[in-house]
Amino acid sequence: MVEKINSVIRNYNYNYNTVVNPVTAKDETGKTNAVPKTSFCAATTVPINSANITLRTELTTKDEKNKYKAITSKLDRNTKKVVNLLLKNGVLLNNNSNDKSSVLDNLYKIATEPRAKGLSNTGILRDTIATISYPYLITQQFGDIPPSYRQGVIDANNKSKINTNDKRQTSDDIDVDHSGTCVAASTEFKLAKQMPAEFARFAQELSSPELSATKSIKLENLADNTLNGVWLLNAFEIPYHMDNYNDAVLKFAPDKNAIIRAQIQTTNKDPDERTPLDVLMQSTFMQIGSQQSYNTITDKRGGKFNQNDKGLIEFEKTFTESVVFDKNILSVTYQTVDENARLIGYETDLGTMKKHLVSALDMGENIIIGYTQTNENNVIVNGHEITIVGYKTNSNGKLTFICNDTDDGISRPIEYTEDYLLPKIHHAALPKEIVEGDMDIVPSWIEGVQMYHQLKKQAA
Numbered sequence: 068m069v070e071k072i073n074s075v076i077r078n079y080n081y082n083y084n085t086v087v088n089p090v091t092a093k094d095e096t097g098k099t100n101a102v103p104k105t106s107f108c109a110a111t112t113v114p115i116n117s118a119n120i121t122l123r124t125e126l127t128t129k130d131e132k133n134k135y136k137a138i139t140s141k142l143d144r145n146t147k148k149v150v151n152l153l154l155k156n157g158v159l160l161n162n163n164s165n166d167k168s169s170v171l172d173n174l175y176k177i178a179t180e181p182r183a184k185g186l187s188n189t190g191i192l193r194d195t196i197a198t199i200s201y202p203y204l205i206t207q208q209f210g211d212i213p214p215s216y217r218q219g220v221i222d223a224n225n226k227s228k229i230n231t232n233d234k235r236q237t238s239d240d241i242d243v244d245h246s247g248t249c250v251a252a253s254t255e256f257k258l259a260k261q262m263p264a265e266f267a268r269f270a271q272e273l274s275s276p277e278l279s280a281t282k283s284i285k286l287e288n289l290a291d292n293t294l295n296g297v298w299l300l301n302a303f304e305i306p307y308h309m310d311n312y313n314d315a316v317l318k319f320a321p322d323k324n325a326i327i328r329a330q331i332q333t334t335n336k337d338p339d340e341r342t343p344l345d346v347l348m349q350s351t352f353m354q355i356g357s358q359q360s361y362n363t364i365t366d367k368r369g370g371k372f373n374q375n376d377k378g379l380i381e382f383e384k385t386f387t388e389s390v391v392f393d394k395n396i397l398s399v400t401y402q403t404v405d406e407n408a409r410l411i412g413y414e415t416d417l418g419t420m421k422k423h424l425v426s427a428l429d430m431g432e433n434i435i436i437g438y439t440q441t442n443e444n445n446v447i448v449n450g451h452e453i454t455i456v457g458y459k460t461n462s463n464g465k466l467t468f469i470c471n472d473t474d475d476g477i478s479r480p481i482e483y484t485e486d487y488l489l490p491k492i493h494h495a496a497l498p499k500e501i502v503e504g505d506m507d508i509v510p511s512w513i514e515g516v517q518m519y520h521q522l523k524k525q526a527a
Contacts, residue, residue, distance in 0.1 A: 122157035131160070134175040141178050141189055142196075149200050150174075158199065164264035165282050165393070170199065173267035182274050185330035186343060194344040195270040202259040203480060207252035207349065207473045209243040209328075209366065210340040216331050217241075223327055224364045240365040247366055247377035249452040250384045250435070251352035252473035254391055255345065256454055257433045262392070269319075273347045274329075279320035280351070284393040286315055289386075298516070302371070303386055304359045317390060321350035325363040339476060355390060356383035372518060381437065381494050382514055384452070388435065388496050395499045397508050399423065402439065402493045408447045410439065417489045419505055421466065426501045428458060438491040450493065456480065 126132045135154075139147045153159040153170065162169040177192045197204055212220055220241050246252075259266040272280035286296030293312055300307050306318040328350075329343040336342065341349070346363065353361040353368065356379040360369035367376040372383055379387065385398040401420050403412040413420075427434050433456050440449040457469040466485040475481065502508055 123160040124155055124157050126154070126160075131171060134171055135159075138171070138174050138178050138192070141192060146193060146196060149196055153196070153200060158263050161264045163262050164268045166268065168264065168268055170264045170267045173264070173271040176271045177267075177274065181276055183276050183278050183326060183329075185326065185333060186274055187333055190333055190342075191270065191274045191344055194342045195267055198259050198270075198342075198344065199263045199266060201478075202256050203471055203478050205252055205256045205259065205345060205473055206339060206341055206476075206478075207246040207248045207345075208340050208476070209246050210332050210336060212241060212331060213335050216327075216335075220327060220331075220364055223324055224362070240367070243366045246474065248349045248353060249474055250356065250379045250387065251349040252345070253435045253452045253454045253471075254352045254388060255348040256471055256473060257388075257435060258348075258391060260456065261431070261433055269348065269351075270344055273319075273321065273351060274344065278326065278347075279318055281316055281318055282390070282393070283314055283316050284390055286313060288393055288395045289389055295516075299386060302358070303355065305355065305390070319351050319355060319391075321347050322354050322359075322361045322363050325350035328363045339478075352387055352391065353379065356387040382518065384435070384437075385496060396496050397499050397502060398494050399497050399502050399506065399508055400494045404447065404493075410441055410445045410447060415506055417485075420489055420492065420495075421485060423497055423501050423505070424455060424468070424495065425458060425466070427497050428455065430498065430501075432498065434495055434497065436495040437493045438488070439493045440491070447493075 126135055135150075139150055142150065150159065159171050159174075160169050162172075164173075174192060174195060177195060178188055182188050182191055224241060255266075258269065269280050286293050289296040289299050296315070297309075300315060300317070307315045309315050325346055328341075329346040332341060332343045332346055350361060350363045353363075357368035358370035358372065362368070368378075369376070370383075373380045381398050381400070385396055388394075389396045401414055402410055403414055405411050424434060433454050435452055435454050437450055437452050439447045440451075442448050451472075451474065453470050453472045455468050455470050458466045459469070460466055467482050468485065468488055469480050469482055470488075472481055
């Protein structure tokens with residue numbers, strides 16, 4: 068059990084801790100659970116990754132002081148302490164966001180401006196503070212649907228259905244036992260950990276009455292030229308407009324049913340379930356990747372690139388990460404898999420793979436990876452997305468990777484030895500400059516064009 072620095076926020080099962088000099092207890096899987104020796108506020112873990120950002124730890128203007136006072140007036144004593152520590156650690160005034168608004172600016176809007184119907188100002192405010200302070204709280208675990216909400220959820224899910232059998236199926240579909248939002252939850256985690264101001268901006272806009280967030284991106288971060296970047300935006304059916312030839316302003320929004328799940332979690336959240344903010348964030352990122360086809364009620368998706376109705380495939384994940392972070396992200400596939408889903412080798416040696424991961428981590432990147440599980444015949448039977456956030460080296464030069472898994476029910480970092488994890492990594496999202504000299508990587512947009520034409524030909 069993680070040591071607590073503050074009291075648990077009532078009804079939210081939060082704790083504000085970080086891992087400092089972790090000690091570990093190994094299990095038979097090669098995984099270890101990081102346990103803190105010393106407990107500090109988790110704000111100390113939030114990185115300020117840009118050299119262009121000046122770390123500010125004091126409120127200097129009247130406007131900042133007024134906003135701080137307005138925010139803290141709505142919080143209990145323990146959460147006020149967390150906000151104060153966010154200030155002292157340079158996070159509260161961090162403005163590494165798309166519109167240069169700070170964490171403070173967006174928390175103030177959350178506290179004082181209307182939220183979407185059924186959402187609580189105080190609840191979203193507390194969720195945002197907690198998640199920025201300690202992103203390991205993020206989970207992809209859906210909550211149950213209380214009897215009082217059940218018929219309304221079924222009716223909402225049946226709105227677009229005509230077939231009677233499809234409507235009957237709804238009563239089973241709405242009970243989501245296992246979530247397919249690991250990519251979306253990992254993206255949420257990375258955003259909270261690497262870009263707290265942008266996370267707070269997303270939280271503010273997605274929970275507002277507009278239920279949407281805008282973001283300006285550079286098309287060169289999607290493809291080699293503007294036309295191919297535009298093709299990708301159109302293929303993923305992202306609403307956008309262009310003010311010039313190089314940039315596009317995108318509109319991100321959760322699916323229409325996400326607000327129902329968020330309202331349920333506002334009044335009926337149990338420990339270890341998603342917060343209303345998790346619901347909105349993960350739905351939005353699923354919408355981006357699934358070509359606007361996701362349904363939060365059933366955790367199922369449609370779309371043109373994936374014939375499976377759960378989760379996101381590698382190409383969709385790369386696009387989502389690229390537009391959310393406005394970065395040229397390459398999805399590097401390391402495993403070689405045959406047509407029968409059997410793992411038959413690797414595209415490069417494990418030493419090169421390790422070098423790529425370490426280089427990205429040294430740059431301040433958190434790396435979302437997809438790993439596989441195989442049966443006795445080396446056939447892949449399962450895949451999952453987690454985030455590597457750091458590493459440490461033992462006396463023999465062996466690495467242990469510090470990771471976050473949004474689906475393990477553990478609100479703290481976990482650790483995998485390099486011998487265990489590296490052979491299981493199917494793909495990793497990495498900055499282009501790290502891998503381009505070692506491997507011949509086909510950019511995801513090219514793979515997307517090829518996939519689109521192939522699927523279109525099969526459907527003809």
